[in-house]
Amino acid sequence: MEQSGTSSLLQGAVQELASGVVSALRSGDHARAAAPALADVEAEGLTLAAVRVLGADALLPSTLLHAPPLPGELAVFRKAVEAYPPGPGAAPAVVWSHWAMRRTLRRLDPGHADGPDGDPDAAWLEGATWQVLTHQLAVLAALALPGEDCAVARAAGQRPVDVARGFVRAVRRRDWRQAAGAGRWLTLLEGVPQTLGLENGLDFVELMGGQDPLVALQVRAARLTRAGAFV
Amino acid sequence: MTDTRLIHNVGAGALEWLWAHRDGFQLEPDVDPEVGFLERFKPIGELAMICKVLFREGVAGSRQAQLARQLLDHAWRETLDGGRMLVRGQLTEPLSPIPFEVYLPFKELGYSQPEIERAARLNHRLESWVAFEATPTRRLGLSAFQRRFGLPPRPPEAELRDTTWLARTPEPWTVEGHIAYDVTHNVFHLTDWGERPDGLPPGTADYLATWLPVWIDDWLDLERWDLLGELLVVDACLPRPTLDERAWEGFAAAQQPDGAMPALRTMPQGAPDEVFDIVYHPTLVAAYASVLATSRSLSRLAQAS
Known part of the structure; x- marks a missing residue:
């Protein structure tokens, strides 16, 4: 039960994050996208997981609308990239989705270089x-x-x-x-x-x-x- | 590419079932007029058409060719009473195209009933026939049948070809069951039931080559065997048939040991005549798809050698 509770919480968080991205894409105002406040440890865990699920699209307004992300937004994204590296036996789609996040991070936060990144x-x-x-x-x-x-x-x-x-x-x-x-x-x-x-x-x-x-x-x-x- | 033997065996099984259940092809002379005497003619016309395809393609085994001949003789002599039932149907509903449609494949195979031919010629002259309201695909089919009978089609097929759903090559994601059946029948009419694959205009053939695999995939997974069978016929009518392995294996696996092909998912339960009414059509379609696909598969082998 706990697991399904957690998974539905996560689904809710992903939906909320995606809604934010959608309104930002609609309005052209990236500030309305994914800059959730990290109120406590539990909420932070959920937010990071939701960002990981949405992947590089969590910062899509910045990517498509050429607007630099807010610092807080970027920090959460970076944390999600670092918190969920693909495991050794990860499926190709998981590896690629993580790769896309790292690439987005490098594009939007040039200061955060983590070395060259060849195509998987x-x-x-x-x-x-x-x-x-x-x-x-x-x-x-x-x-x-x-x-x-x-x-x-x-x-x-x-x-x-x-x-x-x-x-x-x-x-x-x-x-x-x-x-x-x-x-x-x-x-x-x-x-x-x-x-x-x-x-x-x-x-x-x-x-x-x-x-x-x-x-x-x-x-x-x-x-x-x-x-x-x-x- | 699918094993030709697997494709062939589907048709062989289907013909065995059709022969064993030939008495299911029966008319109801005393039917309630509100239901209509002509309602039960359609299966007989379909049976004759598919037997004709089987003779034409010449790829069935001698056992299948013999069964097809016996089925035709049975349908003509017993069910249609030597064609007299067609006349009776025509007298009941003088303007109905159904007796003519059922008669045509029999005529092409050498059977004859002069009174139906007289009625066909008379109806052909009537403005009422030209004005007869029907779907564009059915209209095209009626004109094709007139041509094959030897009459100048009214309206001409060239006027009708562009009026169908398929001719407009619409968004392929809008296709549902009824549209899919219109597509399959449109292809049957354009190609004279697979005899002339070049009857498909190139744009239509390209459209089908692109999207037919999706529809086959879909109705295979939905286990709608009747429609899947018709789509497999369409595949065999294309310039480059795919003879899709997964689809044919699924289709063959759905067939019952006695050769019956369920219409949807599994065999229906019920009285034998009820089961016949549900199952005869997918089983006929299975025979049809099998003979055309076998023929195309053999042509491919011949070209490869």
Whole structure:
């Protein structure tokens, strides 16, 4: 019971954090995003975990809107990066999501250099079916940024039709989070079939699933990307 | 690529079931007029159409070819009483296209009933026929049938091709069951039930090559075998069929030991005639998908050698 209580607390914290990111992306005011006050030890633990779950997207307003993050915001983010390094047997998506956070940190806080950071391995995506590819990309949607060059983005770039298929599959299954993440990737890719109807597809995903801030965040990010926001 | 034997065996099993349950293809001459005498003609037309495909492709084994011939003879002689039931249906509902639609594959296979042909020619001249309200895909199918009968289609197929859902290549994520059935039938009509894959306009073929794998994946996981079977037919009608291994294995695994294919998930329970009414269509579709996919698989082998 305690575990499920903790996990629902964490889910609540992630949703709240994502809501903050969404409003910051909407208003263009990054200060309304993720700068939670660290009231006590327990709350801090929860906040750090929530930031780790949201990953690099916790600082997405700063990344996409070119506004430097608030110092407190950055400090929490840095703490989350340090508190949750991927373990030795971590799944590739976990490794990559942590990599994306470190890269964001270096970009937004140049003073905090932690040494060169080579690409982790993206071989697990190469032989993946289009279903698995899309699922993994949606989990790693925080990497879907204009101008982001990494092995995952290159793997996505080589398979626009497969990602588009995965988007359709996710919509059909009403998996709005996956659909929104895939849709965000698709806004970046060349060679996406015109018949997909991506623009209306993103609106549809927002209409059907946008009350979930994790969906709204991806749709908003996709729109900003489409509108020409650049890192 | 899927093992050709697996694909073939699905059809072989389906034909055994259809033959064993041939008495299920029966009309109800005393049916309540509100239900309609013509309601039960459709399965017979579908049976004839699929047997025709089987003869045309020529890839079924001798046992299957023999069963198909016996099934056709049974349907014509027993169920349709040598075509007289078609005439009776036409007299009951003179403007209905159903007797003509059921008759056409029989005619193409050498059976004959002159009175139905007279009715078909008369109906063809009527403005009422041209104005007959139906979905664009059904309308296209009626015109294709007129062409195959030897009449100039009214309206011409060229006028109808662009009016269907599929022709507009809409957002693929909007497809649900009814739209999917419209897509499959549209492809059947454009290709004359798989005889002319080049009947698909290139834009339509590209669209299907891109999105059909998603729909197959989806309805496989939903275990909607009837629709999955039709989608597997569509795959076999494409310029480059995928003959998707996972889909065919799932489809084959759903088939019962006696050859019956459930419509949805597992076999229904109930009286034999109720079960027949639910299961005959997916089983016919299984035979159809099997014969076309087997044929395409063999063509591929021949090209590779």
